C-alpha cells in the first residue's frame with residue numbers, strides 16, 4: 484500500500500496498533516502462501532493487488548460510495564441476496580472472519596467450544612480491526628446454525644446496526660414461503676435504509692450484475708477440469724474469496740481475463756502441476772480470508788485442489804437467477820428460487836449436497852475428496868459421516884479433516900494429508 488490510509492482507519496474507529504499487527508501477519512502469510520507457487524497465471528497479479536489493498540483501496544471505495552449516499556451492507560452468509568442490495572444501489576461486502584483474533588476477548592462472550600468462524604467475527608469486532616465491519620451501514624446476520632443464531636443475540640450490541648434474517652431449515656413448501664417472506668422483509672428494510680424503491684428495471688440490473696459474476700466463476704470452475712490443472716486450488720480459492728468484497732463489474736472482468744489465459748494454458752497443456760498429480764475436491768465449511776491453511780497443506784503435499792464444494796466456492800456460486808420476470812414480484816420469486824437451492828448443511832435432510840460433490844468429482848476428473856469441517860460446527864461435522872460413507876460407497880476416496888484456524892495441528896494434518904495423497908496415487 485503506497486497511500487497512507489491511517490487517517491481513514493482512524494475515522495472508521497479502528498484500533499491502529501492492533502490493526503497494524505493484523506496487517507503484518509496477513510502480509511507475510513500471503514507472501515509465504517501465494518507468492519512462491521509454481522507457474523502462476525499472470526492474471527493473478529490483479530488478485531495480488533486486491534489483497535495488497537484489501538484494507539486500503541477497497542475500503543476507500545466503500546467510504547467514497549457512502550459519501551455519495553450509497554449504503555454498504557456487510558454479510559456473513561451466502562444466503563444474503565446481493566441482487567437486491569445492488570438493485571437498491573447498495574454495495575455488499577463479505578465479512579470474512581477467517582482468522583483468530585482477540586480470541587480471549589471473544590471467549591468472554593462465547594463458550595470455548597464455538598466454531599472458529601463465529602469467534603473470528605467476534606474477535607474482529609471486539610479488537611476493532613475490521614474496516615469492512617466499520618464501513619458497513621448495516622450488518623446482516625442470518626439464523627442458520629445454532630452458533631450463529633444465538634451469537635447474533637449478543638453480536639447486536641457490538642455493531643451499530645445488525646439486521647437478522649430468518650432462514651428455513653427444510654426444503655419444504657413452508658420453508659420456501661419463509662424464505663420468500665424474509666427476502667421481502669429484507670428488501671423493505673433496505674428500501675427504508677437507502678430511500679430507494681425496487682422496480683423491475685433495477686432488480687433486473689442487480690440480477691444481471693450478480694449473474695455475470697457467477698457466470699465468470701462457472702467458467703473458471705469448468706477450466707479447472709483441464710489436466711494438468713491450469714491454476715492452483717489456492718489461487719482459485721483466493722478468487723472465490725475476493726468474489727465477496729470486490730466491485731462486481733471489475734471482479735467479473737478480472738476473472739474472465741484470467742479465464743482467457745487459462746483457456747490458452749489448457750490448449751497448450753500447460754499447468755501448475757504435472758499431469759499425474761492427484762486431484763482433490765474439498766467439501767465442507769466455508770474458508771474465509773485469510774483461512775488458507777488446509778489448501779496450503781494439500782498443495783504442499785503434491786496434490787492439486789480442483790474444486791471447492793463450499794459457500795466460498797461452488798455451493799455459493801452454482802446457480803444463476805432467472806431474469807425473465809416482468810414484475811418486482813416475479814423477479815423476487817426468481818431470486819427466492821435461486822437461493823432456496825443452496826444446499827447448506829443447516830438444511831435437514833440435505834441430500835443434494837453429496838450429489839453435488841459427486842458431480843464435481845466426475846466433472847473435474849478428481850481422484851478424491853477432503854471433507855473440511857471446522858471444529859464445533861455441528862451441521863458440517865455431523866453431515867461429514869454420511870457424506871464420507873456415500874462417497875466411499877461410490878468408490879471415491881474421502882478424508883475427513885476437522886480443524887480450526889490455529890497452527891498447532893499443522894504437522895498432524897500434513898501427515899494425514901500425505902497418507903491420503905499416497906492412497907490416491909494408488
Ligand code: BJ8
Nearest residue numbers: 560561598627628630794827860
Ligand atoms: S449458507 S455454510 S455461509 S451458514 S462453520 S458459523 S455453519 S458452526 S458458515 Fe455458512 Fe451460510 Fe450455510 Fe454457507 Fe455455523 Fe458451522 Fe460455524 Fe458456519
